[in-house]
Amino acid sequence: MIEFNQVSKKYARDVVALRDITLTVNKGDLIFLAGPSGAGKTTLLNLIAAIERPSSGTLTVSGANVGKLKSSGLPYLRRNLGLILQQQKLLQDRTVLANVMLPLLVTGATRSEAENRARAALDKVGLLDKSATDPKALSGGEQQRVSIARAIVNRPQIILADEPTANLDRDNANKVLDALRSFHAVGVTCLISTHDEQFLNSANRVVFLDQGQIVDHWQNSAVVSNHSHTSNNGNNGNNGNNGGAA
Numbered sequence: 001m002i003e004f005n006q007v008s009k010k011y012a013r014d015v016v017a018l019r020d021i022t023l024t025v026n027k028g029d030l031i032f033l034a035g036p037s038g039a040g041k042t043t044l045l046n047l048i049a050a051i052e053r054p055s056s057g058t059l060t061v062s063g064a065n066v067g068k069l070k071s072s073g074l075p076y077l078r079r080n081l082g083l084i085l086q087q088q089k090l091l092q093d094r095t096v097l098a099n100v101m102l103p104l105l106v107t108g109a110t111r112s113e114a115e116n117r118a119r120a121a122l123d124k125v126g127l128l129d130k131s132a133t134d135p136k137a138l139s140g141g142e143q144q145r146v147s148i149a150r151a152i153v154n155r156p157q158i159i160l161a162d163e164p165t166a167n168l169d170r171d172n173a174n175k176v177l178d179a180l181r182s183f184h185a186v187g188v189t190c191l192i193s194t195h196d197e198q199f200l201n202s203a204n205r206v207v208f209l210d211q212g213q214i215v216d217h218w219q220n221s222a223v224v225s226n227h228s229h230t231s232n233n234g235n236n237g238n239n240g241n242n243g244g245a246a
């Protein structure tokens with residue numbers, strides 16, 4: 001579904017954000033991208049969404065070569081992606097429901113169709129009762145769940161979430177992750193970045209980045225590669241379900 005083949009990303013002034021990334025994301029995966037700030041997690045997600053383009057190597061997303069994609073191909077690529085990115089704040093001048101309806105109205109849905117689907121999306125993240133509320137009246141965790149509803153309202157095949165639990169306490173962070181997991185449970189492929197290792201136990205795959213490189217990769221309980229990452233001792237606590245390479 002997503003294939004990185006020796007992908008590197010260099011920004012101006014010779015900042016190498018990603019170096020020789022080779023990674024296959026299969027349909028239905030739930031992958032956590034872990035690693036310290038500056039490791040390249042955001043860049044990796046931005047490449048999948050074609051917000052950034054690879055400097056070298058090949059990246060294929062749902063059959064499209066991202067490096068060669070013309071701007072006319074972007075809407076088609078992004079229709080398959082639910083994006084929960086840090087720069088995409090909720091619009092403060094309209095209700096929660098209106099925020100979630102927006103992606104549908106942009107793609108030509110009627111108002112009543114958009115409203116029905118937006119309500120269903122809010123119901124899935126447990127916030128239907130907040131439909132008429134202003135986003136600023138919600139807690140950080142609730143706002144993040146509204147962002148998830150907005151991201152999935154177009155029924156994407158892939159969700160990309162960049163640090164969705166940043167600045168949340170554990171209870172709210174768990175609710176946000178539960179909402180994401182519920183979409184994974186119905187077959188949506190999810191990539192979630194985090195620098196918070198407490199959330200990694202439930203993942204079926206964890207990719208550790210450091211200084212732009214994959215330094216460790218767990219798949220179920222199996223360590224697929226372990227070059228230098230030492231925290232957690234390679235044990236992701238996934239109760240011995242050693243499924244190996246899926």
Ligand code: ADP
Binds near residue numbers: 041043
């Ligand atoms: P993370 O999400 O893991 O914190 P990022 O992908 O944001 O990491 O950043 C990886 C590296 O690329 C960092 O050194 C960062 O400063 C640099 N970087 C990220 N975005 C840009 C940009 N637009 N221009 C220049 N450098 C950038």
